[in-house]
Amino acid sequence: MKGPRDLIRFALLLAGFATCAHAQSSTPQYRLSAASGGAVAVERGGKRAVYQPQFTVIRAETDPKLGLSGFASTPGESVEGVNVENYPLPRWRAASGNGMTDIVYEAGSVTEIRATDSRSLADGGIAWTFASNPHFTLEADIRPVSGEPPRISWTFTARTPGWYTIGYTGGPGSDPAAVEGFLQPLIWQEKRFPRAPLLSAESMGGLPLTLVTRDGVTHGLSVDPRESPYRLPTIANARFGVMLRNPKGEAQPSAFAPLLGQTDSRFEAGQSATFSVRPLLVSGDWYRAFTEVARSLFGFADIRQNVGQSLNATIDAMTEFAMDDAHSGWDADLRGFDYNTDVKGTVKVVSALHPLAASLVQDDPEIYRLRALPITEFLMSRTKYLYNALPDEAGQNAARDMKGPAAEVSELAELYQMSRGQSPVFRHYALQLAGKPRQLNLLMVSDGATFWDKLALYRLTGDKATLAEARSLADAYIKMRIDTPQRDFSDVHLDRGGQFWSDFAPRFVELFELWQETNEPRYLNAALTGARRYASYAWYFPTIPDVEVAVDRGGVAPIGLFTAKPGATPIRTPEITLPAWQVSQIGLTPEAHTTYDLNPGIFL
Structure with missing residues (x-):
């Protein structure tokens, strides 16, 4: 930007x-x-809308065994109980006795009752x-x-x-x-x-x-x-x-x-x-x-504020955490962050721009030497974001070969610009990989020829014809993705691993960046539409009460779902009370449609 x-x-x-x-x-x-x-x-x-005095009562004689359907974290893998949306949904034992069902009407006898x-x-x-x-x-x-x-x-x-x-079932149909x-x-x-x-x-x-x-x-x-x-x-x-x-x-x-x-x-x-x-x-x-x-x-409002310390102090604390090898999960040998929570024996990185920007803004050569440089080396050498050091582990389509770069065209172009043109290898690969489809994450395809790729190349070269291509592709994208309501999930590419909200929503950030370059209102309007759709994936309830709540009750912090091991003991930490909004997820999104039910650490 x-x-x-x-x-x-x-x-x-x-x-x-x-x-x-x-x-x-x-x-x-x-x-x-x-x-x-x-x-x-x-x-x-x-x-005017008419609401009928109509209700539906569903009754099961015995425990219907409520649970959630599963999800496949690796595209193409066979997992019992996964639905076509790869979306964990409530499911029950079918009243017919034929397995499980995600249709509550099939979980018991159904009575429709009208006043x-x-x-x-x-x-x-x-x-x-x-x-x-x-x-x-x-x-x-x-x-x-x-x-x-x-x-x-x-x-x-x-x-x-x-x-x-x-169920109240009397609304307009x-x-x-x-x-x-x-x-x-x-x-x-x-x-x-x-x-x-x-x-x-x-x-x-x-x-x-x-x-x-x-x-x-x-x-x-x-x-x-x-x-x-x-x-x-x-x-x-x-x-x-x-x-x-x-x-x-x-x-x-x-x-x-x-x-x-x-x-x-x-x-x-x-x-x-x-x-x-x-x-x-x-x-x-x-x-x-x-x-x-x-x-x-539901009382949604701008409730967040800096408390306890300044924003700069918060950034310092985040940097300290990221630079701590043990707590951040950094693997210096593999040049990536520990991804064992998902796939055994793996490390994963997505972008070197974040640590590079942090090193420049904070004028800290250690961030550059210990994070930005090795992550850049990882991306320039590996085939995919996820690298597997164990030959017998194949989860999430990890790669073990070294056929890089594993960086998006836009990443390479920006790395060249942030190096102030002193690392021409980034420019070389940005131009070479443009228009060449690659699978960098899961089986998702980065084709290198999207309007945002063309925009990155324009910023790299200053070529007006490339900007014209970006605009032409963006206009077609707006017609297909913004102006035309989607009727299915084909654009999400569920079969390739599409699961994040950026997969479901239009590319509003990229449209916004194109507006920055062109000042064309249609790109800003399209970005706004996309941002609105993305916003609906966030939490807006339960309503936050104006009270204080206790956390780390009993002087211990719970151990995370993935890191808990048999016999593990909770972490000792003082019990404290906080305003309820400080531990609310209001305004935050779950990680993905596959993992929403785990309530992963979106608070970080």
């Missing part, structure tokens, strides 16, 4: 659009009115009455909430023991072919529609909602914020799930609670449970609705 000033401008622009969307869409108030058949019309800003009567409430709400069922009773109502979406609440009481989940876009956390966006009625559990991030946009209006269903207490949601403590696709194949937002298979989904006779959801209606696209719900309903 030309400098941090442009990046800050872009960040402020994105924030400004979010604030603008919030202000414009939150002004109209919600109104409720009775509709035919006991339904309720939710009205707002001249728009038989309704009555008006003093606060402007409507209560629904349901016929008694041999296995349960249900009470429900919808009530206005001042300045917020209305609340649909229900009380479920079991009449016979069993495992139950109750639409032909997916007739709508402009969807959203179900985390991977179903644009026009990517779930292959089946798949449930996103509370632990899957984003916001606990599903959205449908049609004719410029977005409707949907969000779980009430009070249903998600403040903690790190995991599949072990997830309380509910949201769903976009119904069994008929329509786009119909719904929500189910308790999450079938959790301990609180086991009911004895006479045991009750309550739950609430919020119907949504917003004039505008999914992003406007998403932004409004995040800010107005």
Whole structure:
């Protein structure tokens, strides 16, 4: 980039659009009115959506064995229980007895129940009455909430023991072919529609909602914020799930609670449970609705601040950590960072630009000598980012040969520029490898001829014809990737190892950099669109309470999932209390769609 000033401008622009969307869409108030058949019309800003008094109860006689489907970390490997999305999803023992299923409707007997009567409430709400069922009773109502979406609440009481989940399934249904876009956390966006009625559990991030946009209006269903207490949601403590696709194949937002298979989904006779959801209606696209719900309903705001020390001191601490061979996992002999957490006997690096920049900014020759230079040597000599020193280990498509460089064209071009032209080998390989496809990470192909590669070559050579090529390729990319909603995951390349949010979202950073060079508004607008899509992969709930929380309770810090070994003892460290926001993952993304459930160290 030309400098941090442009990046800050872009960040402020994105924030400004979010604030603008919030202000414009939150002004109209919600109104409720009775509709035919006991339904309720939710009205707002001249728009209207009808919500039926319809619920679905799924009951399993025995423990449905809730779990998560697996994922393949190595493209092409055969792993039991991996779905076509390579996405860990809630799954259960099928009621038919035929193995496991990721469709909750197949995990038990299904009862659809509709209100038989309704009555008006003093606060402007409507209560629904349901016929008694041999296995349960249900009470429900919808009530206005001042300045917020209305609340649909229900009380479920079991009449016979069993495992139950109750879903509100009365929202508007639409032909997916007739709508402009969807959203179900985390991977179903644009026009990517779930292959089946798949449930996103509370632990899957984003916001606990599903959205449908049609004719410029977005409707949907969000779980009430009070249903998600403040903690790190995991599949072990997830309380509910949201769903976009119904069994008929329509786009119909719904929500189910308790999450079938959790301990609180086991009911004895006479045991009750309550739950609430919020119907949504917003004039505008999914992003406007998403932004409004995040800010107005879940209280998302700019809560982070420097505490305890300056930003410079923080950078110094990070540098000290990275320069500590033991704590950072640095392998001086192999010139890379320990990757044994994923693949035994491996080291991995992706870019030498970070340590090189740190050495220059901090004027520290040791960072250059001990990190930047050996990482550069690694990338110039190895075939892939992941190098394997053990011949019997083949995980994640690691390479053992030395057929480098294993650096992107853009990396090589920038290394040449950062060397101030004193290392012509970088320029040589940047030009030589341009347009030559290579597999540098997993089986993902870097073809060297993208618009961002051409942009890097233009910055390297100053050749105007190369910039013209970059613009032409970018225009085609915008037409294909920004202007055309994606209907599947072909552009993610799941079969090659696509799994990171930069694989799912458009190349907004590269589009932004092209705008920096050209000042063409279309590239900035495209970058903004891509950034909005990327933003939806971050966490925006549970709502952060204004309280302090204790961490490292009992004077010990837990050992990480991957590094824990039999007999390992926790790390002794003082128990401290902190404001809740300091240990919140709000605004942070999970690592990838394959590993979101592990809650890896995104806090670092």
